Amino acid sequence: MAIGCGLAVLWWKWWSDASFLAPLHSRTIQAQVPLVWLDTTGLPEIYLWLIPLSCWGLAWGLTRLCPKPQLWSRAVMVAILLALLVRYVLWRVLTTLNFDSPSAAVVSVGFLGLELLVLAGQAWQLNWLLYERPKVDPVSDPHLQSQQSLAPIQTAVYAPKVDILIPTYDEPLNILKRTIVGCQALDYENVEIFLLDDTRRPEVRELAAILGCHYLTRPNNLHAKAGNLNHGLEFCQGELVVVFDADFVPTRNFLTRTVGFFADATVGLLQTYQSFYNHDPVARNLGLTDTLPQEVEIFSRHYQVLRDAVESAICYGSAFVVRRAALEAVGGFDVDTLSEDYLTGVRLNSLGYRVLYLEESLSAGLCADDLAGHIQQRLRWARGSLQSFFVGANPLTISGLNRQQRIAHLEGLVQWFHSPIRLIFLLLPLVANGLGLVPIKATIAAWIFYSLPYYLVTLSSFSWLNGRSRSALMSDVYSVLQCVPITITVFQTLLFPFGRSFQVTPKGRQRWNYRLNGRVAWPLLLLLGASLINLLFCAWALLQPAGTVGPWEQIGLAWGIYNLLVLGLAVMACVDGPQVDGFLWFALKRPLTVDIKTSKDWEMSGQVRLLSEGGAVIDLETPIILPPGTTLELEFGKSHFKLLAQAISHGSEQAGPGHELRVMFEELSLPEYRKLVQLLFCQPGQWCWPKSQGELKTLGQLLKTLVRPAWQRYPQGRLTPVVIDLPPGHDLPRSQLPKETFA
Numbered sequence: 001m002a003i004g005c006g007l008a009v010l011w012w013k014w015w016s017d018a019s020f021l022a023p024l025h026s027r028t029i030q031a032q033v034p035l036v037w038l039d040t041t042g043l044p045e046i047y048l049w050l051i052p053l054s055c056w057g058l059a060w061g062l063t064r065l066c067p068k069p070q071l072w073s074r075a076v077m078v079a080i081l082l083a084l085l086v087r088y089v090l091w092r093v094l095t096t097l098n099f100d101s102p103s104a105a106v107v108s109v110g111f112l113g114l115e116l117l118v119l120a121g122q123a124w125q126l127n128w129l130l131y132e133r134p135k136v137d138p139v140s141d142p143h144l145q146s147q148q149s150l151a152p153i154q155t156a157v158y159a160p161k162v163d164i165l166i167p168t169y170d171e172p173l174n175i176l177k178r179t180i181v182g183c184q185a186l187d188y189e190n191v192e193i194f195l196l197d198d199t200r201r202p203e204v205r206e207l208a209a210i211l212g213c214h215y216l217t218r219p220n221n222l223h224a225k226a227g228n229l230n231h232g233l234e235f236c237q238g239e240l241v242v243v244f245d246a247d248f249v250p251t252r253n254f255l256t257r258t259v260g261f262f263a264d265a266t267v268g269l270l271q272t273y274q275s276f277y278n279h280d281p282v283a284r285n286l287g288l289t290d291t292l293p294q295e296v297e298i299f300s301r302h303y304q305v306l307r308d309a310v311e312s313a314i315c316y317g318s319a320f321v322v323r324r325a326a327l328e329a330v331g332g333f334d335v336d337t338l339s340e341d342y343l344t345g346v347r348l349n350s351l352g353y354r355v356l357y358l359e360e361s362l363s364a365g366l367c368a369d370d371l372a373g374h375i376q377q378r379l380r381w382a383r384g385s386l387q388s389f390f391v392g393a394n395p396l397t398i399s400g401l402n403r404q405q406r407i408a409h410l411e412g413l414v415q416w417f418h419s420p421i422r423l424i425f426l427l428l429p430l431v432a433n434g435l436g437l438v439p440i441k442a443t444i445a446a447w448i449f450y451s452l453p454y455y456l457v458t459l460s461s462f463s464w465l466n467g468r469s470r471s472a473l474m475s476d477v478y479s480v481l482q483c484v485p486i487t488i489t490v491f492q493t494l495l496f497p498f499g500r501s502f503q504v505t506p507k508g509r510q511r512w513n514y515r516l517n518g519r520v521a522w523p524l525l526l527l528l529g530a531s532l533i534n535l536l537f538c539a540w541a542l543l544q545p546a547g548t549v550g551p552w553e554q555i556g557l558a559w560g561i562y563n564l565l566v567l568g569l570a571v572m573a574c575v576d577g578p579q580v581d582g583f584l585w586f587a588l589k590r591p592l593t594v595d596i597k598t599s600k601d602w603e604m605s606g607q608v609r610l611l612s613e614g615g616a617v618i619d620l621e622t623p624i625i626l627p628p629g630t631t632l633e634l635e636f637g638k639s640h641f642k643l644l645a646q647a648i649s650h651g652s653e654q655a656g657p658g659h660e661l662r663v664m665f666e667e668l669s670l671p672e673y674r675k676l677v678q679l680l681f682c683q684p685g686q687w688c689w690p691k692s693q694g695e696l697k698t699l700g701q702l703l704k705t706l707v708r709p710a711w712q713r714y715p716q717g718r719l720t721p722v723v724i725d726l727p728p729g730h731d732l733p734r735s736q737l738p739k740e741t742f743a
Contacts, residue, residue, distance in 0.1 A: 048448055055084060056456040063464045071130075077461050078126045084454040085119060091450040098441045111428060111439040114421045117414070124411050128306040129465065158263040159190060162255060162321075163238035167196045167228045168246040169221075173207055175247050175366070178613075180211045181677045182249035187256050196232045198224075210670070225317075226340035230332040238324065245318035248365035249277075249681040257362055258321050268326035268353025269345055272319045273300045275364040275687035277722050278584055281374045282478065285573045286705050291698075293469055293690040294367060295374075295478055301689070302466035303412075304357050312349070312401075312408035313357035317341035318365060326353045336391040338500075339384025343393040346409070350393075350400030361687040370576040371517045378482055379489045382416045383500060386493040389413070419486035422479050426527055426567070429559050430534050438552045447555065459695050468691035471698040481570040484523040513578055514710055521574035528567040535560035568706055575710045583612035586680060587721035589688065594618060596661075597633040598626070606661065608636070610721050613676060615645065615664040623659050632663060641675045643668070686724045 059080060066073035092115070098108040164183050168176055176195070183193050193213040197204045200217045208215035218231045229243065240262055244250065254272075261270050276294050283292035307313050315322075317340070327333070330347035333340045345355045368374040388394050395401060395409035432438050462472040492499065538557040591607035596618070604624060610617035616634070626632075630647040645663035668676065692698070 043445065043449070048445055052448060052452040052456055055080065055453040056460055059457040059460045063460065069464060069467075074129050074465065077465065078129050081126055081454070081457055081461065082123065084457055085123060088450055088454045089116070089119065091446065092440075095446070096440045096442045098438050101437075103435070104437045104439075107428075107431065107437045108439045108441075111424075114424060118418065118421060121411055121414060121418075124407065125303075125306060128309055128408075131309040158260065160239035160259065160262070161237070162188065162191045162240045162242055162259065163236035163324075164191060164193045164242045164244065165196055165229055165232045165236070166194065166244050166246055167198065167225050167232070168204065169198045169225070169228075171246040173203060174613075176204065177207060177211065177673075178677055178681065179244060179246055179249050180208075180213055181674050182681050183244065184211070184213070185252055185674070185678050185682050186250060186254055187252045188259070191255065192236065192238065194232050194236055196228045198228045223335040223340075224338075226333040226335045229340070230335070233324075233327070233332060240321055241324055241327065242321050243318060244363065245365055248274075248318045248363050249677070250319070250363040251361075251684050251686065252678070252682045253684040254319075254362040255321075257360060258358065261356060261358075262321070262323055264354075266352070266354050267323065267356060268348040268351075269315055269320060269322045269355045270358055271304070271313055271315050271345075271355070272321075272358045272363065273361045274316070274319055275361045276367045277364045277586070277681065277687075277724075278366050278369075279722065281368055281371050281576065282481065282573045285371065285575055285577060285710075286569065286702075287708060288701060288705065291693055291701060292474060293692055295470075296367070297469040297690070298466055298475070301359070301469040305359055305467075307408050307412070308357040308359075310404040310408050311354065312405040313345070313355050314412070315341040315345035315355065319363040322348075323353070326351070329353075334393060336393065337384045337387035338380055339388070342385060343388055343391070346388070346393050346395045346398065346401075349405060350398045352400065361689070364681065364687050369579065370515075371520060371574055372576075375482060375485055375517075375520055379485060382419075382486050382489050383493045385413055386416060386490065387497050389494075390497045416486065416490055418479065419483040420490060422476075422483040423487050426480065426483070426531070426563055429538075429556050429563065430530050432552065433534050433537050433556060438550075440552070440555070442551065442555075444551050444554055447551075463692050463694065467689075471692045471695055473695055473698050473702065474692070477566050477569045477573070477702070480566045481520070481524070481573055485520060515576045517574045517576065521571055524567055524571050524574070528564065528571060531560055531563045531567060535564060565702070565706070569702055572705065572710075577710060583614035585610050585612045585721035587723045589723055589725040591619070593637050595635040597635075598630060611680060613665075613673075613680065615648070615662065618661045618663065620659055620661055624661075626661070631666075634663070636679065641679065643672060643676070680724075683724075688723050688725050690723070 059077065062073055062077055069077075092112060096108075097112065098104045166176070166179055166183070180193060180195065183191075195204065195208045195213055195215050197215065197217045198221050205215050205217075214235070216232055216235055218228070221227065223230070233241065240259060242255070258270050258272065261267050274296065276296075279289045280292065280294045282295060283289050286292070304313060320341075322344075326348055327344075329351055330344065334343040334347060337343055349355055368377055389396075392398065395413075396406055401409075428439060459472050462475070463470065535557065538553050538560055541553040542557060587610055588608060591609060592611070594606055594608050594616075596604045596606060602624075604620060604622055606618040606620040608616050609619050626647040628646075628648055632645045632647060633642060634645055635642045644666040646666065647661060648664050649662045665676075693701070
């Protein structure tokens with residue numbers, strides 16, 4: 001804002017007195033010295049393309065030589081990127097500014113300033129990559145720290161009492177039941193579970209009584225989730241406190257993999273990796289659930305790891321363990337902002353407690369059901385983060401943090417300003433062509449020589465450096481989709497920091513038709529229309545006689561085509577498809593053997609390919625046609641776990657008649673439900689880490705998406721399962737089940 005005011009003052013002064021900036025401009029290096037070393041005039045075309053292609057080839061070769069980044073390979077890639085970044089910035093600052101008029105100068109300098117802000121953030125992240133601990137596969141090579149943390153528990157040297165808090169506000173009962181049952185299956189003896197109901201529902205109290213956990217409520221909803229958690233702390237006495245959102249289900253080994261960290265008295269909080277057992281609404285709306293990881297994967301798999309390397313990991317509200325004494329030392333969960341989790345971690349850091357991050361998927365929850373919930377959640381995160389500028393726990397001013405920690409928090413807060421910047425970048429070609437204010441004065445040759453190398457290497461290394469959690473193209477689609485509402489929220493928060501209350505993200509809802517999210521879509525449609533007109537203008541300009549067209553029209557044409565691509569995809573992501581099935585389906589990475597019996601003593605075997613809390617899809621070894629409604633007894637794997645079900649359909653286009661059997665489970669008893677939840681949600685190592693595809697494959701998929709209508713991207717009735725990897729055997733030890741299971 002200060003930069004904008006300064007540019008406005010300079011523009012007004014220059015506009016009123018055109019000679020005002022003449023002395024300044026005459027003193028610039030660009031005006032005094034012919035920058036031969038930056039000049040591309042007369043450079044042979046083969047040399048013009050040599051550096052971009054060589055740099056891209058070097059980066060591509062490095063990613064193939066070392067598919068999983070190691071410290072040395074990351075260092076080489078970081079060195080290449082930083083060298084190209086410095087080269088690009090020198091070219092931009094020294095040769096490309098437009099001082100032809102006051103207005104053009106303001107646009108040109110302002111654009112450069114915004115670009116430098118984004119590039120500075122990228123440079124800091126590249127720097128942190130050199131300090132990042134090596135990534136590991138959490139299944140085949142569990143985190144060394146977590147392995148070491150098991151020793152105190154296994155030897156009974158450190159086995160403190162643990163209290164699990166589950167705050168709830170209006171979530172459906174089936175979601176709460178699933179979470180409580182998952183928590184009761186944990187491999188840990190000394191634990192108590194508290195259900196914190198902020199809607200004071202009698203049916204929730206009854207559910208807690210049936211399942212056998214503590215039920216707590218309060219007379220008001222003061223301070224929303226933070227107030228609810230602080231109220232719960234008054235009624236429990238465990239040395240450690242675990243918080244799970246109402247939709248998060250832990251794997252059985254959650255506590256055995258985390259509690260041991262707290263044998264070190266300096267550890268105040270441990271945040272674990274977050275997985276999700278439904279699909280990202282953006283990926284679902286684009287019809288790319290099979291190939292696109294969750295949007296938040298890049299945070300858990302990349303940014304959080306970078307922050308952990310400089311002791312500034314973030315607590316993000318669920319699936320974390322905190323030391324009660326440390327929590328009491330900071331006055332409980334922070335109630336000053338909407339981000340009680342984030343600032344609680346900051347306060348713990350400020351008192352000298354360590355906030356750690358365990359890059360291991362030990363739980364899974366629900367992401368937003370639709371785009372409206374997705375955007376609402378991001379707006380709450382943005383508002384809560386920016387509110388930290390106005391409270392005592394401001395990470396930039398609070399005592400006790402070191403310089404690296406403050407820089408990490410600053411970079412994280414500045415990330416929210418990337419949405420206004422992205423919106424400006426969408427508008428800039430329109431301003432340039434509509435008002436004749438060219439932001440960059442550069443030839444096509446100079447663009448190829450200085451800009452292209454950095455962006456080619458960035459594209460080829462982006463997914464590789466972030467652990468294949470997201471492609472650069474898809475990252476920009478997310479950015480464009482959210483840029484308008486987040487921009488509005490950023491300025492609202494800066495002007496009126498505490499004008500909005502906490503809003504819970506709706507989850508577990510059904511839809512029976514297609515729905516356009518107009519509040520997000522209409523601004524994007526306006527931008528799309530304006531960009532199309534601008535693109536036609538650039539194309540028309542290029543058809544004019546040679547010598548009358550400048551390089552900007554060619555640059556603007558390429559820029560406009562790219563803007564149309566990402567805007568078109570963002571608009572398509574605003575159409576939510578139907579979600580009529582009330583159950584979440586899982587595709588088993590390793591098929592689960594099932595023995596099937598009928599009332600007529602027919603026996604058969606098959607492999608469970610898809611499984612949910614309501615039914616299963618089974619590939620039969622021997623084709624058979626059963627009348628719909630036939631009662632079946634299913635016995636799963638080695639667990640001796642049996643369920644009654646009814647046949648509902650046979651065959652599919654892929655399997656053929658009689659080879660595929662779809663069944664619906666009959667009403668489950670509580671012991672049966674416990675076993676099914678443990679099988680579906682609680683197996684250690686079951687949550688897979690999906691990998692993003694390369695940029696070219698991602699581009700191909702996105703182009704295909706552009707020509708597919710919504711009913712083809714997301715056909716009604718289509719199952720979109722999440723892949724899980726159940727361990728071999730899938731056995732459910734008796735020791736892990738509550739006593740009533742065997743009653």
